[in-house]
Amino acid sequence: MSGFASLLRTVERRLATAGVNGRTLALALSGGMDSMVLLDVLGTLAPKLGFHLSAMHVHHGLSPHADDWAGFCERECARRGIPLRVEQVQVARDSGLGLEAAARHERYRCLRASGADVVVTAHHLDDQAETVLLHVLRGAGVEGMAAMPVGRSLGADGPLLVRPLLEFTRSALHEAAIEREVRWITDESNTDVRHARNFLRAEVLPLIETRFPAWRETLARVAVNAADAGELAAALAAADLARVLDADGLLVAGVLALTPARRLNVVRHWLRGQGIAMPSRQRLEAGLAQLLDARGDGTPCAMLGGATLRRHAGRLLLDGAAATPPGWRACWNGEAALALPDGRTLHFDAVVGNGLARATLTGGLPVAIGFRTGGERLQLAANRPRRALKKLLQEAGMPPWERSRLPLLTIGDDLAWVDGIGIDAVFAAGPGQPGVLPRVGHR
Numbered sequence: 001m002s003g004f005a006s007l008l009r010t011v012e013r014r015l016a017t018a019g020v021n022g023r024t025l026a027l028a029l030s031g032g033m034d035s036m037v038l039l040d041v042l043g044t045l046a047p048k049l050g051f052h053l054s055a056m057h058v059h060h061g062l063s064p065h066a067d068d069w070a071g072f073c074e075r076e077c078a079r080r081g082i083p084l085r086v087e088q089v090q091v092a093r094d095s096g097l098g099l100e101a102a103a104r105h106e107r108y109r110c111l112r113a114s115g116a117d118v119v120v121t122a123h124h125l126d127d128q129a130e131t132v133l134l135h136v137l138r139g140a141g142v143e144g145m146a147a148m149p150v151g152r153s154l155g156a157d158g159p160l161l162v163r164p165l166l167e168f169t170r171s172a173l174h175e176a177a178i179e180r181e182v183r184w185i186t187d188e189s190n191t192d193v194r195h196a197r198n199f200l201r202a203e204v205l206p207l208i209e210t211r212f213p214a215w216r217e218t219l220a221r222v223a224v225n226a227a228d229a230g231e232l233a234a235a236l237a238a239a240d241l242a243r244v245l246d247a248d249g250l251l252v253a254g255v256l257a258l259t260p261a262r263r264l265n266v267v268r269h270w271l272r273g274q275g276i277a278m279p280s281r282q283r284l285e286a287g288l289a290q291l292l293d294a295r296g297d298g299t300p301c302a303m304l305g306g307a308t309l310r311r312h313a314g315r316l317l318l319d320g321a322a323a324t325p326p327g328w329r330a331c332w333n334g335e336a337a338l339a340l341p342d343g344r345t346l347h348f349d350a351v352v353g354n355g356l357a358r359a360t361l362t363g364g365l366p367v368a369i370g371f372r373t374g375g376e377r378l379q380l381a382a383n384r385p386r387r388a389l390k391k392l393l394q395e396a397g398m399p400p401w402e403r404s405r406l407p408l409l410t411i412g413d414d415l416a417w418v419d420g421i422g423i424d425a426v427f428a429a430g431p432g433q434p435g436v437l438p439r440v441g442h443r
Contacts, residue, residue: 002176003175004040004041004179007041007168008044008045010164011038011045011165012045012048012049014151014164015051015118015120015162016049020049020051020118021049021051022050022051023052023117023118024054024116024117025042025053025054025116025117025118025119025120026053026054026056026116026119026120026159027042027053027121027122028055028058028119028120028121029056029057029073029084030057030069030073030122031069031072031073031076031184032122032184032186032187033182033184033186034123034165035121035122036076036182036183036184037122037176037177037180037182038122039080039082040180042120051118054083054084054085055073055083055084056084056085056086056087056110056111056114057069057073057074057085057087058107058110059086059087059088060103060106061089061090062091062099062103062189065185065188068185069185069187072185074086076183085114089106089110090106108154111161112154112155112159116159117159117160118160118162119159119161119162120161120164121161122163123148123165123166124165124172125165125167125168125216125217126170127148128166128219128220129218129219130197130205131148132145132147132219132222132223132226133219134197134200135147139281142227142230142233143230144226145226146224146227146230147223147226148163148223150166167220169216234269237266237268238269240265241269244266245270246315249315249316249317250267250270251315252292252311252314252316253314255288255292255316256292263288264281264284264288267284267316268284271304271318276304276307276318283304286302287303287304287309291311294311299401307319310399310401312399313397317399319401327373328341329368329369329370330368331369332348332361332367332368332369332409333367334361335348338369340407344440344441346438346441347439347440347441348437349437349439350435350436351429351434351435351436352429352433352434353429353430353431353432353435354429354435355423355428355429355435355436355438356416356417356428356435356437356438357427357428357430358429358433358435359433359434360411360416360426360427361411361436365411365412366411367409367410367411368409368410369409370408370410371404371406371407372389372403372404372408374390375388376388378392378418378421379424379425379426380424380425381425384425389418392421393406393421398420406418406419406420406421407438407440409438414426414427417438
């Protein structure tokens with residue numbers, strides 16, 4: 001069987017498993033040898049498998065030849081009758097990710113927004129093995145060592161990503177390219193050994209191959225074993241999380257009852273579920289020690305992955321809210337919604353027999369939204385005394401750091417409503433009366 005025939009059979013099996021019939025499929029096309037071979041394969045398979053093929057070229061603008069590469073992809077796709085979309089992006093050089101990672105971030109952002117049902121990339125066995133080795137050298141855990149799966153979703157609502165060439169070496173793809181007379185371009189940056197991957201590829205791996213010729217397959221097995229270990233760790237974390245998580249946060253007593261390894265595992269799983277960037281093991285261990293070893297009445301906090309984790313009332317709570325600017329105040333003139341300065345929105349819902357009496361809001365006194373300044377008082381019922389807001393917040397168990405972010409509504413000089421606490425009885429709508437109920441949401 002020829003090299004190209006082997007490629008066809010394997011890619012056909014992968015795509016059939018992904019269920020591509022009748023769906024739109026977009027190939028990430030760089031113009032390099034790997035993606036051009038896959039373009040040839042997909043063009044051959046599209047009529048048989050019944051998918052609608054297109055390609056996407058991401059123009060990073062990092063090379064003086066970038067325009068030429070985009071033009072090459074346009075000509076090759078036009079010659080094959082395959083639609084091509086060229087996306088020009090700006091790669092942030094000061095993002096803190098590094099140039100390679102920042103460019104990769106932009107590529108995947110474009111692929112997620114491609115509108116295709118399935119996105120296909122030309123990653124192969126050499127790429128997989130190199131990725132495993134890079135992650136090991138950077139101290140990655142099992143998820144990092146698992147490297148690239150054959151398939152995964154690009155976000156909750158994103159397309160399915162498929163990598164159908166992961167079992168083929170770069171040399172096998174090169175043989176297929178020669179066999180099929182496929183043309184490609186060469187990125188000159190691939191020889192720049194200042195990049196870690198290029199350094200491994202040019203300086204380290206040829207030496208390794210003299211002693212370990214099967215290094216690609218061996219490191220690919222490491223990826224499979226790490227993926228299995230990661231799946232087991234995720235299942236254990238889910239089981240532990242079900243025992244230590246309630247509606248408010250992680251129960252400190254439950255987390256402390258776990259072994260140190262399971263503590264790290266369950267907190268990682270929880271943070272990941274909240275969309276938090278994963279901190280290093282060292283930072284996570286230090287942060288958890290600070291939070292879990294605090295005295296019972298303490299309220300310590302730790303910065304983890306760009307978010308703040310706090311301890312309060314026997315729980316670990318994630319505080320992702322932005323701070324409110326001191327002294328902020330805005331007038332309300334009857335709008336259905338009002339933007340708060342921390343990214344939230346205050347909505348005003350029309351109700352009957354509930355909320356603030358509409359008549360008190362339109363009686364001529366100024367209505368304003370702001371935050372606590374201290375000394376506020378509220379009377380929650382006509383038969384109850386007016387009490388300090390500070391005491392009401394304490395009794396409600398409101399965490400201290402959230403109290404300064406509670407929006408307050410005043411009518412004239414009087415406090416009328418506090419988010420999460422209630423409405424002053426003087427301004428409350430009675431039975432059958434038109435009312436307005438403030439509600440905090442997100443933009």
